[in-house]
Amino acid sequence: MKLGRNFFERPTLEVAKDLLGRTLVFHEFSGLITETEAYIGQDDPACHAARGRTPRNEIMFGPAGYSYIYFIYGMYHCLNFVTESEGFPAAVLIRGLKLCEPENRLLDGPGKLCRYLGLTREHNGQDLTTCENFYLLNTPPLTEFSATARIGIKQGADKPWRFVGKLVP
DNA sequence: ACCCCGATCGTA
DNA sequence: ACGATCGGGGTT
Numbered sequence: 001m002k003l004g005r006n007f008f009e010r011p012t013l014e015v016a017k018d019l020l021g022r023t024l025v026f027h028e029f030s031g032l033i034t035e036t037e038a039y040i041g042q043d044d045p046a047c048h049a050a051r052g053r054t055p056r057n058e059i060m061f062g063p064a065g066y067s068y069i070y071f072i073y074g075m076y077h078c079l080n081f082v083t084e085s086e087g088f089p090a091a092v093l094i095r096g097l098k099l100c101e102p103e104n105r106l107l108d109g110p111g112k113l114c115r116y117l118g119l120t121r122e123h124n125g126q127d128l129t130t131c132e133n134f135y136l137l138n139t140p141p142l143t144e145f146s147a148t149a150r151i152g153i154k155q156g157a158d159k160p161w162r163f164v165g166k167l168v169p
Numbered sequence: 170a171c172c173c174c175g176a177t178c179g180t181a
Numbered sequence: 182a183c184g185a186t187c188g189g190g191g192t193t
Contacts, residue, residue: 037176046176056189073177074186080176093176111177152176 003136005129008064012038012083012090013161019081019092020165021142026117027133028102034142035096035108037150038161039080041088045155049089059125060089067134069114069124076111077120081128081136095151098167142166 003022008015016038023030039047048057048070059068060082068080068091080091097107099116107113114120128135142165150162 039176048176051190054190070176071188072175074175074188076177078176095176109177150176154175 001138002129003138005063005065007136007138008081008083008129009085010083012040012092015081015083016092016161017145017163018141019094019136020145020163021140023100023137023139024094024097025133025135025137026119029099029117030101031097031099031107032139032142032165032167033094033096034098034106034165034167035094036163037093037095038083038090038163039093040090040161041084044159046150046153046157046159047089050155053089057089060091062086062125065127065129067123067126067128069119069121071121072111077114078110079114079117079119095162096164142168144168 016036019033019036022033049060063086064083066082068082069077079094082091084090095110097113099105107116126134144166145163147160148162149157
């Protein structure tokens, strides 16, 4: 069963935790989400939308359930899903994926994940709730997880908004 | 127009 | 610990 709009139209911290264990499908690839981070609104200094709307971050201001993919460090892309209500800029960064198809492999890191799947800015702004080859399945969530500070940021490093699922053997 | 730096990763 | 590599966004 595909995750619908209402899954993403919730507080970002809830969505970030609830995404752990869900299955991401992108064309021939599928895997379990194992690690996420929340970026929440203009009061979160680490959020790309902290200083308002720009061409890059405008998808974050739109409706929930869309992909937000940006280019970083001159060589990597990062995948996010937009959350909360239209007009409120927030998203969940996907940092880890336990790939099941076409091979078993752990994609640990947002840049490595996008590089393996072939995700680029061309896939920015896709509606995950209606797309035929880019969506999420409601496989059982990983209820065991730890919360830590977000990785690679300076501002907002005090907030424990990174969630790492404990994979059950 | 310019310049600094970043939600990273691989190697040292 | 650090360099690669370049787009974005704030500043001039």
